[in-house]
Amino acid sequence: MKALGWNFRGFGQSGRKTQLKEYIKKEKIDIIFLQETMRQDFTDQELRNLVEGEQFVWHWTPASGRSGGMLMGIRDSLFEVGALAQGEFFLSAKLYHTPTKFKCEFIGVYGPADHSRYASFLQELEGRVDNSEFPIMLMGDFNLIRGAQDKNNNNINWVLVNLFNEAIARWALLEVVRTGAAYTWTNKQSNPVRSVLDRAFVSLEWELRFPLARLTAETRIGSDHTPLILDSGENAPRRMARFSFENSWLAVPGFVEQLKLWWVELLITNVNPRDPIDVWHGQASGLRQCLKGWSANLGKERRVIKADILAQIQGLDRIADEQAWMQRVGV
Incomplete structure (x- = not known):
């Protein structure tokens, strides 16, 4: 827990x-x-x-x-x-x-x-x-x-x-x-x-x-x-993460255009659908896979930037801690 x-x-x-x-x-x-x-x-x-x-x-x-x-x-x-x-x-x-x-x-x-x-x-x-x-x-x-x-x-x-x-x-x-x-x-x-x-x-x-x-x-x-x-140190089994659409993606430059491009490409590759339900299921499933891959790459870029910022903050914290210690011991 x-x-x-x-x-x-x-x-x-x-x-x-x-x-x-x-x-x-x-x-x-x-x-x-x-x-x-x-x-x-x-x-x-x-x-x-x-x-x-x-x-x-x-x-x-x-x-x-x-x-x-x-x-x-x-x-x-x-x-x-x-x-x-x-x-x-x-x-x-x-x-x-x-x-x-x-x-x-x-x-x-x-x-x-x-x-x-x-x-x-x-x-x-x-x-x-x-x-x-x-x-x-x-x-x-x-x-x-x-x-x-x-x-x-x-x-x-x-x-x-x-x-x-x-x-x-x-x-x-x-x-x-x-x-x-x-x-x-x-x-x-x-x-x-x-x-x-x-x-x-x-x-x-x-x-x-x-x-x-x-x-x-x-x-x-x-x-x-x-x-x-x-x-607690216990590793309880977890459910697989579910896919969810993030509203913040809409603010990413070029996202809407890429979404339209995927939609058209999927329509072309979704051959011989039996009825409109098949079309919608194929589009939704394919689009979900595209978004998963795209968001993974986006998340990686953001994680790298965030990790760099956090490292800088932690470095500043260490400097502040060292200065406080030196002030206390009169160095």
């Missing part, structure tokens, strides 16, 4: 939403948990578009004005979804993972940025964890750090650090080791503050069942938070 956690900073951002769809499709995400959706509600159509027609069970809390809001989606073909719950700072679902016949509870977290509210935040989470009878996955933006290594400067509230670490110890949770980006949040200033605010924790029973689990912090683009992907 794979879970995606991301402080999204606005569901209405079209570019960010496209990036989210790419993560869901590329990584075959089974659990989606978004924070800071800035939305009161979602339509069935936009949720279906997000997962390209796949069946997900959705649950959300509305934003407060133009901030906040959480959205959780669970892949219906992989899980039997039991009781759903919500609080001021979390969404949760009791799950039965059908490939492994394993019961667990996913708890998505969005901690307050206001430090005066951390007592109520940790108290609410403690109640949720204590009342769970299943192994736990706890994931999201906690808005808390656990030590000096989680921030690129020395402006640290050690009282909150200790409160957070003591709570994690009481709950007997294990933090999943993160790879990828060194920090998960930045204030995006010229001299940025960078911190690790987004995390994933699991209970011992969950870790024993999925010992190969790993957490990856992806490259941050758009939002001030990096997306996190928690992979």
